Amino acid sequence: MLHPLRPFLLAAWVLTATAMEPDQRAAARAELAQVSQAAQTLSRTFELIHEIVGPSVVSIHTSRNEEVLMRQGHRLFVATREVDAGEGSGFIFASDGETSWILTNSHVVLQTEDTRPAKFDRVTVLLNDNREVAAEYVGYDLATDLAVLKVPVPALPAITWADSDGARVGDWVLALGYPLGVGYSATAGIVSATDRSTGIYQGVGGFESFIQTDASINRGNSGGPLVTVAGAVVGVNANIISPNGASVGLGFAIPSNLARRVAEDLVAHGHVNRPQIGVSLEELSPDVALTLGLPQRQTVRVAEVVPGTPADSGGVRRGDVILAVNGGRILSMQQFRARVASLRLEAKIDLVLWRDGGEVPVQLTPVSQEAIAEAVRKAAEGRGVTMRNFGMTLGVDDKPGLVVTAVAPGEAAALVGLSEGDRLLLERDLGELDDLDDARTMAGQRELVLQVVQKGRSVWLRLRR
Structure with missing residues (x-):
């Protein structure tokens, strides 16, 4: 049987055993001063990111008008009042001598009426210097959950884009935004995964190839930037997975290559010109991939090639396995769709296919959705x-x-x-x-x-x- 005092004696022994002599403490302090330089360098990196990117981050507030029945004496009348609807984050990605453009999530600035998206009656942007400015809608894209606003303020500081295809697990990142109404905040973490799909945009046929991070992302962070240690935006913070609605280290950002492509199209055209090549795909299990002579992992195979499309004229065949797009490995249909959606119309795309036990390089030029739809129509007419x-x-x-x-x-x-x-x-x-x-x-x-x-x-x- 243990003596009641024994735990206290054991604790005292541990403290005595780990206590340092003065010369040992001095040596430890000297070593700490040396190794902490790396931590201080990282801290300074985070400070510089805040100084460079922080002025581009904005808080977005939405409101709607509601009609209410009012009484004045014996008279009843209908009045309109403005009601706060929600808030989120965004960032300035372009500006000129008259206007600055802000990218955010479409779910931040749109409401749903009868399953259809609708604009709020008022959108206000709080700039980094605490100026409040009325914002105007430029365009939105539900499939990527992105929207662009503009404000009549010239030459606001714009962000620099990173190449999201270069993101690697373990990279340090900062999530900037205005969470939970507490004001501007920066949280740090790493890239936990890339090309992640959560199913959140499945209902709108959306694009999911998220960058996953453990940087703390909460309500209000939506639309804010995910920033690399080089001070460039690698993603747009969009959603989290959580059992209680608070951050548990499972945050997801829309990759910058896709976000940039959509943002620039919305500014130029008010809508997105989506590039396509004219294939339908199917995912193969690791076991099936192994039978084709490939590594035992999930792969993507061409199920159909639409006649008269870039895939058809470029030599893609039914049954080809798509290994890579522009040098990036492809493991899922969502990954493929997001990679192609990040491209520009008429910009060449390099595919690596697996056919008859060997790699086959193919170069194609994507075309618009309308061109693919016309090819599909003609193919249907042929049948x-x-x-x-x-x-x-x-x-x-x-x-x-x-x-x-x-x-x-x-x-x-x-x-x-x-x-x-x-x-x-x-x-x-x-x-x-x-x-x-x-x-x-x-x-x-x-x-x-x-x-x-x-x-x-x-x-x-x-x-x-």
């Missing part, structure tokens, strides 16, 4: 519209009418004598047949009366389903 109720498929070409591209044996079309190559010119109720929209309309009918050209002869046929 035609299948009218299952009538047992035939119709397509279009450079000749008048719709051409029969397939006929199912034993179905209505075959029973009245239609065959591949026949041309449908007219439907009694619809009139002339010009495009696949006409075919889709006919697919919903119960009966068709068609003028058909068969082997150079014009005939009328009735089809019932």
